[in-house]
Amino acid sequence: MFYWFLKWVAIGPWLRLVFRPQVSGAEHVPADGPAILASNHLSYADWLFMPLTLPRRVTFVAKAEYFNTPGIKGWFQKKFFAGSGQVPIDRSGASAAEGAMSAAKRILEGGELFGIYPEGTRSHDGKLYRGKTGVARLALECRVPVIPVAVVGTDVVAPPGRTFGRFTRPTVRFGAPLDFSRYEGMENDRYILRSITDEIMYEIMRLSGQEYVDMYAARAKEESKKEPTPPSAPDQRLAS
Template sequence: MIKIITKLVLKPVAKAVYRPVIEGLDRVPRKGGVILAINHLSFIDSVVIPLTAPRPISFLAKAEYFTGTGFKGRLSRSFFRAIDAVPVQRGEAHLAQAALNAALEVLKEGRAFGIYPEGTRSLDGRLYRGKTGVAWLALTAGVPVVPVALAGTEKILPVGKRRPRLRKVTVKFGEPLDFSELHGQAGSARARRQVTDEVMRAIQELSGQEPAEVYNEVPKAA
């Protein structure tokens, strides 16, 4: 039921209210496994992509989105389950690999999977160095990678704010990147780095963000 409501009600209403500028929808393959590699600016990114993409997208989402309490927690959990999000615990390598394995199964089923190579949101607007999970998926599954650039989502729901604002949002889908010549080399750190850097360059060309050249680490709790 939640999936039907999301598709038939939430999606058209959100588009009518926010009127997002969407470019390159025709660049996203309509069939078969494909990875959408997206820059990450706001929590709301994980809502914008499923509502604007031309086909259903599954993606990794923080485990906290599935464990909240009260009405807000139930609403968050229901939404992320409705869009087939895969929960991931951050900061522990074996848990992250388990999440990538789950993502791999999505791709093997011929579905689309979205991932944020930066790992966490950029709080200063720069594009941070990509982590190589996106390359591992592409090289293991043998699927194309579509770079995606978001702009303006950080203004809809700024850090520390609970109520979304009406702001202009732009979503740009780039040309699919084909790494078939490296298929099967997921075990090579050099190949993973090469693929990841190419994906991040494509995202940067679409977004126009300043490259940070370093990883965006999750702030440590005091």
């Protein structure tokens, strides 16, 4: 109930009024039953705008810190994230990936929509990076379709490293469901998992128009920090 209050009364109308998000392909999302929504990840605002375009609840996993912060602030934070379709997951340990998979399976087995960002983290430069194979394993083990999603413009509204950016109308594009039932029983074949994941990422790339980089986003982000700063141009006034 709190989720519906948050979406339709507290946040939804305000976001719709101010940003007027555009949507296409929403008819590809089933009216009922489980499905995976696999999206690109440009901004922390993605999880707000994508579910806003659908009448159904979309559930994501979020880091546990959002749910166990003490005090009044922590209480409101917990209510906000729980109400907006987030479930906690401890991402600090070695079992973080398995914990996320278990949570996702529970959501899908309950007939709900599960949202996932195959890149694993936000893109730091607007490019689309290599997907992790968890989305493929989840699709095969739960026997559910994968709907590719592209969110465009959220990195303008809320750029990486900043709370607010510039005004624009975000766009959410849903692609046709991808059926991987032909690979049933092959969820432990890493070549199959990679093939499925690459197919999903290709569809996301096609919908988003992003440049694709065959590298994991986390690694690309780390390497970008190591790049030397280009020397500044000499002051021509001093050189003359």
